[in-house]
Amino acid sequence: MKQATRNSKDALPKAPTGIQGLDEIMQGGLPRGRTSLVCGSAGCGKTLLAMEFIVRGATRYGEPGVFMAFEETGQELATNVASLGFDVPRLVAQKKILIDYVKVERSEIEETGEYDLEGLFVRLNHAIDRIGAKRVVLDTVESLFAGLPNQAILRSELRRLFRWLKDKGVTAIITGERGEGSLTRHGLEEYVSDCVLLLDHRVTGQVSTRRLRVVKYRGSSHGSNEYPFLIDRQGFSVLPITSLGLDHEVSSERISSGITRIDAMLSGKGFYRGSTILVSGTAGTGKSSVAAQFVDAACRRGERCLYFAFEEPPQQIIRNMRSIGLDLGQWREKGLLQFHASRPTLFGLETHLATMHQAISQFQPHIVILDPITTFAAVGQTAEIKAMLIRLVDFLKLKRITALFTCLTQGGSATEATEAEISSLIDTWLLLRDIELNGERNRGIYVLKSRGMFHSNQIREFLLTNHGVELRDVYVGPAGVLTGSARLAQEALETANRLVEEQQVQAKQRGLERKRQALTAQIAALKAAFAEDEAELRKDIRQLQQRDERLQQECHLMARNRQADAPARAAGRQHHTRGIS
Amino acid sequence: MTTPARPKQPSAKARPAEVWQLRLYVAGQTNKSLAAFANLRRICEEHLNGKYQIEVIDLLERPQLAEGDQIVAIPTLVRKLPPPMRKLIGDLSNTEHVLVGLNIIPQHSEGRHED
Numbered sequence: 056m057k058q059a060t061r062n063s064k065d066a067l068p069k070a071p072t073g074i075q076g077l078d079e080i081m082q083g084g085l086p087r088g089r090t091s092l093v094c095g096s097a098g099c100g101k102t103l104l105a106m107e108f109i110v111r112g113a114t115r116y117g118e119p120g121v122f123m124a125f126e127e128t129g130q131e132l133a134t135n136v137a138s139l140g141f142d143v144p145r146l147v148a149q150k151k152i153l154i155d156y157v158k159v160e161r162s163e164i165e166e167t168g169e170y171d172l173e174g175l176f177v178r179l180n181h182a183i184d185r186i187g188a189k190r191v192v193l194d195t196v197e198s199l200f201a202g203l204p205n206q207a208i209l210r211s212e213l214r215r216l217f218r219w220l221k222d223k224g225v226t227a228i229i230t231g232e233r234g235e236g237s238l239t240r241h242g243l244e245e246y247v248s249d250c251v252l253l254l255d256h257r258v259t260g261q262v263s264t265r266r267l268r269v270v271k272y273r274g275s276s277h278g279s280n281e282y283p284f285l286i287d288r289q290g291f292s293v294l295p296i297t298s299l300g301l302d303h304e305v306s307s308e309r310i311s312s313g314i315t316r317i318d319a320m321l322s323g324k325g326f327y328r329g330s331t332i333l334v335s336g337t338a339g340t341g342k343s344s345v346a347a348q349f350v351d352a353a354c355r356r357g358e359r360c361l362y363f364a365f366e367e368p369p370q371q372i373i374r375n376m377r378s379i380g381l382d383l384g385q386w387r388e389k390g391l392l393q394f395h396a397s398r399p400t401l402f403g404l405e406t407h408l409a410t411m412h413q414a415i416s417q418f419q420p421h422i423v424i425l426d427p428i429t430t431f432a433a434v435g436q437t438a439e440i441k442a443m444l445i446r447l448v449d450f451l452k453l454k455r456i457t458a459l460f461t462c463l464t465q466g467g468s469a470t471e472a473t474e475a476e477i478s479s480l481i482d483t484w485l486l487l488r489d490i491e492l493n494g495e496r497n498r499g500i501y502v503l504k505s506r507g508m509f510h511s512n513q514i515r516e517f518l519l520t521n522h523g524v525e526l527r528d529v530y531v532g533p534a535g536v537l538t539g540s541a542r543l544a545q546e547a548l549e550t551a552n553r554l555v556e557e558q559q560v561q562a563k564q565r566g567l568e569r570k571r572q573a574l575t576a577q578i579a580a581l582k583a584a585f586a587e588d589e590a591e592l593r594k595d596i597r598q599l600q601q602r603d604e605r606l607q608q609e610c611h612l613m614a615r616n617r618q619a620d621a622p623a624r625a626a627g628r629q630h631h632t633r634g635i636s
Numbered sequence: 637m638t639t640p641a642r643p644k645q646p647s648a649k650a651r652p653a654e655v656w657q658l659r660l661y662v663a664g665q666t667n668k669s670l671a672a673f674a675n676l677r678r679i680c681e682e683h684l685n686g687k688y689q690i691e692v693i694d695l696l697e698r699p700q701l702a703e704g705d706q707i708v709a710i711p712t713l714v715r716k717l718p719p720p721m722r723k724l725i726g727d728l729s730n731t732e733h734v735l736v737g738l739n740i741i742p743q744h745s746e747g748r749h750e751d
Contacts, residue, residue, distance in 0.1 A: 158706045165737030168672075168726035173663040173710035174695060174702055181699035203709065203725075 067274040070118070070190070070226040073111025074104065076293035080269060080278040085250055088224045090217050092247040094231040094239045095254030100265060100286055101230040102127070103136065104254065105192040107291045108228055110141045112190045113151035118226075120190035121182045122154045125198035129154035139290045150186045155179075159202025166204055172212040176219060188225060195230040200241050217246045238270065249273045255281070257403075259435075264403030267293050283405030285413065294409045305329060306455060313352030314345070316526035317485070320502050320511035326483055327507065329455040331448050333477070335462040336487030340498050341519055342461040343367075345485065346424050347376040347383060348524050349459055354386035358421035361414060362394045365430045369394035380522040393418050404435040404443045411447060415456070423451060427461040428477075441477055448480050482506045487517060490529075490538045497539035499529065516542065656680075656688035656738075657717040661702070663695045663710045668727045672711040675728035683740050715739075 069083035078084045085091045085108070093101050109120035124132055132154060133143040146152040155178060183191065196213065203209050220227045229247060231239030238244045244251055251270040256263060266281040284293040309324035318325040326332055332349075334342045350360045364372060372394070373384045386392035395414050399407065415423060425447075431440045444460075451458045460481075478484065484503040489496045498517035502510040515526040516538045529538050537545050660676060662669035673692060680688045695702050695710070705714050709725040715738055724737040734740075 155703060157708060159708055160706075163721070163723050165722070165724045165733055166726050166730075167713075167724045167733045167737060168675075168729035169668050170709045170711060170726040171668070172708055173666075174661060174707035174712060175709075177663055177695040177699045177710075178702045178707070181702070199708070 069275075070112070071116060072104075072108045073115050074107050074291045074293060075289075076282070076284070077267070077291070080267075080282060080293060081250075081272060082275060082277060085226055085228070086272070086274065087226050088221065089249040090220050090227040090229060090247050091250035091252065092231055092239070092243055093228055093252045093254065094233055094244070096233040096256060099233075099254040099256040100284070100291065101254055102132070102194050103139065103286055104252075104291055105194050105228045105230055106132065106136050106141065106143075107139070109152055109190055109192055110136070110143070110146065113146050118189035119151050119153075119186040120192065121179065121186070121188045122152065122192045122194065123179060123182070124154060124156050124194050125159070126195060128156045138288070139286070140288055141290070153182050153186050153188065155182050157198075159199055161202050161204070164202065170205075170208065172199075172209075172216065175212075176216065180223075183223065183225060191220060191225045191227040193227065193229040195232060197231050197239065197241050197243065213243070214246050254284075259403065264405040266405060283403075283409045285406060285409040287413075289413075292409065292413060294412050304455070310356075310457060311352050312345075313348035313350075314524050314526065316515060317345075317500070320513070320515065320526075321483065321505055322509040324508075326457060328457055329452055330457060330482035330506070331451070331480060332457070332459045332483045332485065333462055333481040334459065334485045334487065335464050337464055337489060340487035340489055341517060341524065342463070342487060343372070343426055344376070344379055344519055344524055345487070346426055346459055346461055347372070347379075347381050350383065350386070350392060350422065350424060351376075351381045351523075353422045354383075354389075354391045357391070359390075359418060360386070360392045360422040360424065361418050361420035362392060362424045362426065363411060363414075364394055364396040364426050365399050366427065368396050378521070379519050379524065393420070399430040399433050402434075404431060404439055407431070407434075408443050408447060412450060415450070415454070420456060423456050423458045425458070425460045427463050429463040441480075444477050445480060478504075490516075492538065493541050495539050495541075499538060500526065654687060654718055656684055656715065657691070658688060658738075659691045659693060659705070659714045659716055661693050661695060661705070661707045661710060661712045661714070666710075669711050671727040671729060672713070675731070675734070676713060679728065679731060679734055679740075683735065713738075 066083075068087040069078075069081070069085065070087040071078045071084035072081075093104055095101050106122065109122050112118040112120045122132070127135070129143075129147070133147075136143055143152060143154070147154060157175065157178070179191070182188065196216075199209055199213075200206065217229075229243065231241070231243040233253075234240035234242075238251065238253060248271075250272045253268045253270045255266045255268070257266065258264075265284050265286070267284045268281045269277045269279065282293050284291060306328040308328040309326065310328050311318050311325040312321070334345045336342050346362075350362060353360050362369075362372070367375075369387070373382075373387070376383050383392060387394070393414075395410075397407075397410075402410065428440070428444065431443070435443070448458065460477075462477075481504070483505040485500060486503045487498060487500050490499045491497075498519075499514045500517040501512070501514045504510075514529050516529045518525045518527060527542075529542060658676065658680070660673060662672065676690060680690065693701055695707065701707075705712070705723075711725070711727060713724040713728060713734075715722040715724075722737060722739065724734060726733075728734050
């Protein structure tokens with residue numbers, strides 16, 4: 056105990072397990088030079104965890120290890136872990152690993168008096184010294200309880216064993232079977248007080264999920280939640296997902312949805328990179344097509360896409376998308392697009408999450424598609440699905456991966472409601488709905504929400520054509536919102552109406568012109584008549600003047616003839632003038 | 637401690653020609669080890685008519701031998717011959733158990749003895 060804590064004041068020295076994720080949870084690994092207990096029920100992966108600890112120690116950290124097996128022979132163990140890619144026989148041959156099979160058969164043993172377990176100590180000591188082991192696994196030491204009748208001796212000897220391991224300075228894992236109401240059947244946790252890991256294999260609704268929890272870790276902080284873990288070809292992997300905070304970097308880069316009109320609806324630029332997009336709608340509204348279009352656009356930009364399909368096999372998706380003019384197969388061949396197709400019921404939620412994490416970590420995609428998330432309802436409760444998706448979204452955001460989820464809404468329920476009540480997680484939500492009218496069903500799309508950008512509030516009609524998804528403006532007018540052939544009919548009707556109106560206007564304009572012309576003609580006629588009158592009157596005036604002049608001349612002549620004097624001529628002239636005026 | 641003990645005096649009630657090969661595992665000269673060896677000698681003298689061999693193995697000197705006979709507890713007495721192999725753990729102080737364990741007296745007769 057002294058040697059473990061001696062060399063640093065602040066932190067306990069740790070021995071990395073090399074198990075993906077586990078070292079993160081335990082902030083470095085198991086306590087170095089101490090003994091940790093790994094407990095769990097049968098078949099939950101204790102032996103594999105322990106074996107990976109030994110194998111990784113030998114291969115990665117240059118720490119040879121002794122695996123003392125009480126239940127399986129070395130041969131059996133090697134065979135069992137070969138499926139995880141561990142070549143134990145080779146490591147044994149290289150003297151990096153030593154497997155000692157300890158068999159205690161009750162039927163062969165007769166107790167005849169006082170004894171101790173020095174034989175076990177000798178064996179272990181010998182094994183450790185032979186390869187210079189730094190790591191030790193005892194799997195599972197509890198088998199001794201079945202083999203040796205005297206529990207009092209056994210308990211005191213185990214206590215001595217664990218102290219001895221500490222003194223020996225090896226980092227050890229002992230495994231223990233889960234007991235009723237206690238961590239281990241024989242109370243091993245009493246002896247191992249430094250670090251206890253609990254493995255669990257739960258079956259809910261016929262679906263199993265493996266989980267791991269650090270029950271106790273003296274002298275170190277650690278993640279205290281239950282973490283799902285996986286056992287697959289790469290070995291053990293634990294996912295410390297819930298430890299993430301909400302402090303990821305955000306991007307203001309925008310990426311196209313692959314559909315120009317949708318980009319236009321999202322203030323002309325498309326989605327934010329690293330955002331989470333939900334495409335929801337009832338059956339057959341074209342959710343997968345929107346997803347495929349997005350994938351196609353991303354691959355065209357040279358980005359990698361990871362497509363988790365939970366309802367259709369990849370071949371079927373590729374074939375179906377070909378019908379709308381999208382060739383996803385080419386991206387798959389170029390290695391830009393990867394499909395992961397599995398039925399949701401294949402694993403529990405946690406395992407799905409873990410699998411997705413692993414696939415994402417391996418492929419490092421720019422875009423992740425989950426199509427659809429609603430099928431998870433088959434394997435989990437709403438709250439669980441939500442919890443899982445929160446963790447997934449956090450993880451994706453941290454990696455600045457843009458995610459597009461599709462979500463099937465049930466007919467009859469509100470279209471804004473999602474199965475998993477995940478709206479709060481979503482940055483951009485496209486809602487697809489069918490608009491049923493006049494015996495036909497058409498697709499409409501609108502942006503329900505889009506955080507951090509101006510977006511259109513309009514419903515667009517959504518068409519699947521042989522060259523991809525297209526959006527059309529729907530008819531929005533006094534007759535309501537119309538789509539499909541109703542929209543076409545309405546548009547035709549309006550065109551006709553407009554034509555008629557135009558003709559009417561033209562006719563009226565012509566009438567007006569005619570009137571103007573008539574008016575002009577009238578004016579001309581009046582002017583002509585006036586001119587005639589004027590000419591007549593002028594002629595009369597002239598005649599009158601001429602007559603008057605002639606009269607004066609005649610008077611003058613008459614007066615001259617009568618030899619009249621000048622005044623008489625003047626008086627007669629005055630009278631005449633007055634008469635005229 | 638590895639010296640095989642030689643039979644001393646043949647007993648009257650010897651069984652047909654069988655040589656008992658016994659192997660006693662100890663770890664250092666502890667009290668338990670010494671007691672076990674003494675007890676074993678005494679019992680063999682009394683019941684096996686000199687037809688026995690005792691091999692004492694000190695695991696502190698030869699730890700590699702512990703694996704072969706699957707030794708966990710100390711002291712352990714292993715009956716190598718006659719077959720089948722039998723194991724007795726403890727300091728052999730309980731003579732009844734030793735006799736039953738080594739199958740020197742049949743189990744049913746032991747039952748009567750104890751009753």
